[in-house]
Amino acid sequence: MSQAAESAALHARVRRFIDESLAGTTAEAFDALACDVARYQARYVPAVASALARAGLRPAELDRADELPALPTDVFRLRRVAAHPAVDDARVFATSGTTDALRGRHPFRDLETYRRGAMAWAERMLWPDGRRLRVVLLAGDEARAPESSLSYMLARFADHLGQGAWFWDGERLDVGGLERCLTEVNQAGEPALVAGTSFAFVHLCDTVRGALPLPPGSRVMQTGGFKGRSREVAAHELRGAVARLFALAPSVVVAEYGMTELSSQLYQPGAADGAREPATRYLPPPWLRVDAADPLTLATLPRGQEGIARFVDLANVDSAIAVQTADRVVVSGDGSVDLLGRSPGAPPRGCSLALEHLLTDG
Amino acid sequence: MAESHAVVADPVARVRAVLELGRRLADPSQEEGRAARRRLTAESGLSPEGVALALGEHLETEASDEELARFVGRAAPCSRAAVVLSANVCTGALRAIAFGLATAPRVLVKPSRRDPSLAELLAEALPGVSLVPSLEAALAPLAPGEELHVYGSDETIAVAAPLATARGVVLRGHGTGFGVAAIGREASVAGAAERLARDLVPFDGRGCLSPRLALVEGDAERARALAEATHRALERLGGRIPRGEASAAERREVALFRRTHEVVGEVFVGAHHVVALDPEPESLAPAPALRAVTVAPLEAARVPARLAALARWITCVGDEGDSELGAAVGSLAQHARRSRLGAMQRPPFDGPVDLRRQVPTNTRDR
Numbered sequence: 083m084s085q086a087a088e089s090a091a092l093h094a095r096v097r098r099f100i101d102e103s104l105a106g107t108t109a110e111a112f113d114a115l116a117c118d119v120a121r122y123q124a125r126y127v128p129a130v131a132s133a134l135a136r137a138g139l140r141p142a143e144l145d146r147a148d149e150l151p152a153l154p155t156d157v158f159r160l161r162r163v164a165a166h167p168a169v170d171d172a173r174v175f176a177t178s179g180t181t182d183a184l185r186g187r188h189p190f191r192d193l194e195t196y197r198r199g200a201m202a203w204a205e206r207m208l209w210p211d212g213r214r215l216r217v218v219l220l221a222g223d224e225a226r227a228p229e230s231s232l233s234y235m236l237a238r239f240a241d242h243l244g245q246g247a248w249f250w251d252g253e254r255l256d257v258g259g260l261e262r263c264l265t266e267v268n269q270a271g272e273p274a275l276v277a278g279t280s281f282a283f284v285h286l287c288d289t290v291r292g293a294l295p296l297p298p299g300s301r302v303m304q305t306g307g308f309k310g311r312s313r314e315v316a317a318h319e320l321r322g323a324v325a326r327l328f329a330l331a332p333s334v335v336v337a338e339y340g341m342t343e344l345s346s347q348l349y350q351p352g353a354a355d356g357a358r359e360p361a362t363r364y365l366p367p368p369w370l371r372v373d374a375a376d377p378l379t380l381a382t383l384p385r386g387q388e389g390i391a392r393f394v395d396l397a398n399v400d401s402a403i404a405v406q407t408a409d410r411v412v413v414s415g416d417g418s419v420d421l422l423g424r425s426p427g428a429p430p431r432g433c434s435l436a437l438e439h440l441l442t443d444g
Numbered sequence: 445m446a447e448s449h450a451v452v453a454d455p456v457a458r459v460r461a462v463l464e465l466g467r468r469l470a471d472p473s474q475e476e477g478r479a480a481r482r483r484l485t486a487e488s489g490l491s492p493e494g495v496a497l498a499l500g501e502h503l504e505t506e507a508s509d510e511e512l513a514r515f516v517g518r519a520a521p522c523s524r525a526a527v528v529l530s531a532n533v534c535t536g537a538l539r540a541i542a543f544g545l546a547t548a549p550r551v552l553v554k555p556s557r558r559d560p561s562l563a564e565l566l567a568e569a570l571p572g573v574s575l576v577p578s579l580e581a582a583l584a585p586l587a588p589g590e591e592l593h594v595y596g597s598d599e600t601i602a603v604a605a606p607l608a609t610a611r612g613v614v615l616r617g618h619g620t621g622f623g624v625a626a627i628g629r630e631a632s633v634a635g636a637a638e639r640l641a642r643d644l645v646p647f648d649g650r651g652c653l654s655p656r657l658a659l660v661e662g663d664a665e666r667a668r669a670l671a672e673a674t675h676r677a678l679e680r681l682g683g684r685i686p687r688g689e690a691s692a693a694e695r696r697e698v699a700l701f702r703r704t705h706e707v708v709g710e711v712f713v714g715a716h717h718v719v720a721l722d723p724e725p726e727s728l729a730p731a732p733a734l735r736a737v738t739v740a741p742l743e744a745a746r747v748p749a750r751l752a753a754l755a756r757w758i759t760c761v762g763d764e765g766d767s768e769l770g771a772a773v774g775s776l777a778q779h780a781r782r783s784r785l786g787a788m789q790r791p792p793f794d795g796p797v798d799l800r801r802q803v804p805t806n807t808r809d810r
Contacts, residue, residue, distance in 0.1 A: 129707050129708065132706075132707050132708070133706070133707045136706045136707070153704075153707060154700045154703050154704040154707075156700065156701070156704040156729060157704050157707050157708060159727055159729065160704065160708050160722065160725070160726060160727050160729055161707075161708055161726060162726070184727070184753050184754075377692065377695060377696040377699055378695055378696075378699050379699070380699060380700075380703055390696060390700075406700065406703065408696055408697070408700055
């Protein structure tokens with residue numbers, strides 16, 4: 083079987099897993115599918131083959147997802163992590179940043195699995211009530227930001243829910259246009275999904291005087307860190323400020339966790355049932371397993387212990403199924419994740435001084 | 445702490461007073477030297493041997509008249525300056541405060557929270573120098589046109605810039621940076637490795653002059669030989685000067701750095717260091733702190749393509765002489781210091797350690 087045929091067969095199995103796991107019908111065992119993807123990657127992705135060899139693991143003998151060696155995200159900056167040649171790339175997502183050589187890249191041969199998973203979990207976590215929603219986006223649109231996985235995902239939300247309106251031009255938030263749009267949404271009484279980056283929401287909260295009330299049934303999705311593009315705001319403070327701005331309950335202001343090197347996303351619970359949840363708790367979809375890893379050995383830790391986030395993402399069919407980040411987490415027995423802190427991003431990390439050292443006494 | 449009013453008018457005399465105090469701090473037979481060793485060992489994260497190395501060999505104690513003239517000449521005189529210090533280099537306070545005193549007779553100093561001792565010892569002894577607890581307290585007394593010097597990460601400087609600009613204060617930022625070692629074709633691998641190790645050990649590699657990248661002219665085998673020899677040299681040095689305590693974040697960074705290079709190349713791990721080899725670099729990744737370095741083969745002609753993205757962070761280029769590779773890196777990072785390998789952490793006392801930004805940060809397009 084050719085590489086492309088193997089890839090296609092695995093994509094089909096992962097898509098079936100996505101559908102069946104959410105439908106509650108019998109899904110294939112996660113570990114078996116993860117190990118089959120890892121065996122495929124061991125044949126075609128040199129970085130994965132190298133990681134397995136360093137770990138002393140033979141692909142044929144793999145049987146547990148938690149033993150798969152995870153590739154640190156920096157590997158995506160230093161090497162092409164893909165089973166297929168560049169000529170077969172359907173899209174390459176890249177980490178944010180203005181310095182091209184420092185950006186991590188995640189090539190995709192087939193985006194349908196990404197789309198299927200992103201839409202299925204967003205539907206479960208953001209619009210489980212099936213309401214018709216206006217889509218208002220505080221992120222760069224897909225045409226301006228073809229390398230942004232976030233823009234890709236939000237564009238698919240807009241495709242599904244209706245026409246989306248974008249208010250971030252890559253540099254600035256169009257506050258005036260956004261105010262006019264939200265006023266119209268409010269007058270029409272149509273609930274909206276307002277989605278975008280955390281720094282865009284901070285900018286909006288800092289700029290707008292008064293409130294921009296949204297109709298009942300509206301909800302907000304905010305994602306990502308601040309990347310030096312706005313002041314830093316604690317997660318619970320941002321959630322409260324956004325809720326006040328839109329006159330919504332804080333429970334329907336939901337954070338998403340995603341990253342370029344993954345194909346799947348996590349969400350805070352809340353939009354689905356209005357439940358009050360800690361601002362740090364996230365739920366992964368069934369096709370994404372999160373574990374805490376020991377920060378020194380990178381070995382998987384028992385549930386409940388603090389470590390750094392290690393992801394096994396079945397939807398990463400053509401890259402690396404296991405990805406290691408530096409984000410600090412505690413993973414509960416039910417698989418939910420407490421995100422304790424995100425890592426500061428790409429090197430270089432030279433002389434450094436934590437901001438709190440600068441801004442606080444002593 | 446109340447500001448001292450016993451100021452000295454001549455900037456050269458003020459800087460000489462700092463160097464004189466540096467001599468006492470460097471000398472373990474003096475009370476100041478003993479106090480510095482005791483306090484830095486308790487708080488700097490370095491081992492006692494690491495503190496002794498820092499104070500004995502890297503603290504600035506001497507300068508020629510010519511160097512002093514250049515040092516003072518880089519400052520823009522005003523009546524008051526404030527200095528915000530970082531914690532990475534425990535002796536860094538001396539040169540930073542000296543540059544503050546070259547600028548103004550009255551200097552407010554915000555020490556690092558983690559590592560305040562040297563700043564405190566200097567402020568106790570130097571006329572015109574006062575400690576303040578925060579950036580806001582450092583800025584509050586400054587009038588328009590007076591200077592704020594910030595030593596820290598680029599993010600730190602980005603936070604300080606609007607605050608300084610709002611008050612009309614001139615900001616000189618000394619941000620994120622690292623050193624690059626260039627091992628030219630003519631250099632002896634064994635000798636270069638010894639000298640590279642001597643540049644990696646001071647301050648446990650946390651300094652903005654510390655080499656985080658070692659580029660080797662030649663093929664992957666030559667780079668591997670350099671990596672292995674550096675590993676052995678660091679083993680020997682680590683036996684004499686053990687690495688100190690590391691923060692959880694630093695250990696996490698090193699663990700991920702190690703795993704990354706296990707995947708893309710090879711790592712040489714010792715009790716006190718990590719040397720990573722990237723034999724076929726598509727993109728170059730500087731190592732984190734803690735005596736870690738990335739070694740990669742690179743021809744001089746390939747320097748612009750491979751290193752341009754990192755050039756603005758390069759503070760220092762160390763090589764073994766007039767290598768084509770060192771010249772190529774130096775021409776890319778034009779404001780970086782040029783040093784002999786083995787002396788990267790002992791820059792002449794001719795200005796701030798970091799010479800990249802010698803015009804006010806908040807008047808430049810960054």
